[in-house]
Amino acid sequence: MRIDIEDLHVAYAGRTVVAGARLVATEGEITGLVGPNGSGKSTLLRTVYRHLRPTAGRVLLAGTDLRELSPARSARHVAALPQERGSDFELTVREVVAMGRTPYKRAFAGEDATDRDIVARALADVGMDAQAGRRFTALSGGERQRVLLARAFAQNPDVLVLDEPTNHLDIRHQVDLLALLRAQRRTTLVSLHDLNAAASVCDRLHVLHAGSVVASGPPREVLTPALMAEVFGVRAAVVEHPLTGDPLIAVDHRAPALAPPAHAGDVTG
Numbered sequence: 001m002r003i004d005i006e007d008l009h010v011a012y013a014g015r016t017v018v019a020g021a022r023l024v025a026t027e028g029e030i031t032g033l034v035g036p037n038g039s040g041k042s043t044l045l046r047t048v049y050r051h052l053r054p055t056a057g058r059v060l061l062a063g064t065d066l067r068e069l070s071p072a073r074s075a076r077h078v079a080a081l082p083q084e085r086g087s088d089f090e091l092t093v094r095e096v097v098a099m100g101r102t103p104y105k106r107a108f109a110g111e112d113a114t115d116r117d118i119v120a121r122a123l124a125d126v127g128m129d130a131q132a133g134r135r136f137t138a139l140s141g142g143e144r145q146r147v148l149l150a151r152a153f154a155q156n157p158d159v160l161v162l163d164e165p166t167n168h169l170d171i172r173h174q175v176d177l178l179a180l181l182r183a184q185r186r187t188t189l190v191s192l193h194d195l196n197a198a199a200s201v202c203d204r205l206h207v208l209h210a211g212s213v214v215a216s217g218p219p220r221e222v223l224t225p226a227l228m229a230e231v232f233g234v235r236a237a238v239v240e241h242p243l244t245g246d247p248l249i250a251v252d253h254r255a256p257a258l259a260p261p262a263h264a265g266d267v268t269g
Contacts, residue, residue, distance in 0.1 A: 032202035100154030
């Protein structure tokens, strides 16, 4: 299913956080949100998985305003891995992942064979099947991250919304997760701080700056030295990755940072 974000505005306490954002997440593609801290990425994603209500504009799922759907129906179509992740579940790993089946169950209904198969596959996909009986609270941060991703997979959604999904993961599990996203080919809207990971995994990027979308397109067209200087305030070269051919952003870590981009810090998320 396709996601259309139309003229989205979000405000906290009278302060604009996202200002007139327009973007599309095409069906079956991985669409990335990138931008400096405070550019509005997380805030925008929270409106897509209905944690926040926009002050103006709409989020459309296959042409239907998400706010017109019931929470249960919305959850059957859109699953999220937010940054604000619960860590106090007194549940086993398997029980946490099985929570992803809730939108499909009537009150007090138990698991059936389909639920069990979906949960088992989700755990295997993130490499946590051998840990199914452990307590969630006993896991490391990276392990918890993978379990919560499995919970999102267990919802069997049409759309995945992932806010910094590689946080807390070591390099091997980052690679595994991004490969898994590519293989699934669900409509995916993901924010990433790692621009090289974004260039590798995303079909299309939207660059946010001060709450607005300032550039959109394939990674090769969007991630230019000029944009790196203007939006991120760093000196960088963009070259071809020697293994994959993807754009590779090489930042000059020895040079002092450029002047902070205008309005940076005016928004959060």
